[in-house]
Amino acid sequence: MLKSHNIEINPKYYxxxxxxxxxxxxxxxxxxxHLHIEGKGYKHRDLDFKQLMNKVGAPRFCQPLPPNQQxxxxxxxxxxKCEKQYRRKRKVDTRxxxxxxxxxxxxxxxxxxxxxx
Ligand SMILES: [Zn+2]
Ligand SMILES: [Zn+2]
Numbered sequence: 001m002l003k004s005h006n007i008e009i010n011p012k013y014y015x016x017x018x019x020x021x022x023x024x025x026x027x028x029x030x031x032x033x034h035l036h037i038e039g040k041g042y043k044h045r046d047l048d049f050k051q052l053m054n055k056v057g058a059p060r061f062c063q064p065l066p067p068n069q070q071x072x073x074x075x076x077x078x079x080x081k082c083e084k085q086y087r088r089k090r091k092v093d094t095r096x097x098x099x100x101x102x103x104x105x106x107x108x109x110x111x112x113x114x115x116x117x
Contacts, residue, residue, distance in 0.1 A: 027058035
């Protein structure tokens with residue numbers, strides 16, 4: 001990836017993961033890029049890299065793998081009202097879908113990635 005100073009973002013990620021994740025991915029890639037140019041440790045295990053990740057609030061890992069490739073991603077949602085939790089394989093449009101129990105608003109909580117072995 002760092003043979004050239006190009007940052008590649010697969011447009012598929014935007015469709016699959018949405019804007020928030022995409023911004024995270026771009027931040028992450030920019031950190032690689034920035035440190036690489038500065039001649040600092042730009043790899044995941046390098047301290048410079050970890051520190052910069054923390055500073056900008058970017059995810060520590062590169063572009064997530066598309067679901068059903070190797071890892072399984074579970075998206076976590078929680079109802080704002082009754083706190084019921086939902087685990088979904090696909091992104092839920094929280095403007096459209098509401099809690100099945102109380103019809104409260106669903107909030108995105110983050111995701112869990114299971115690595116298949
Ligand atoms: Zn990376
Ligand atoms: Zn509810």
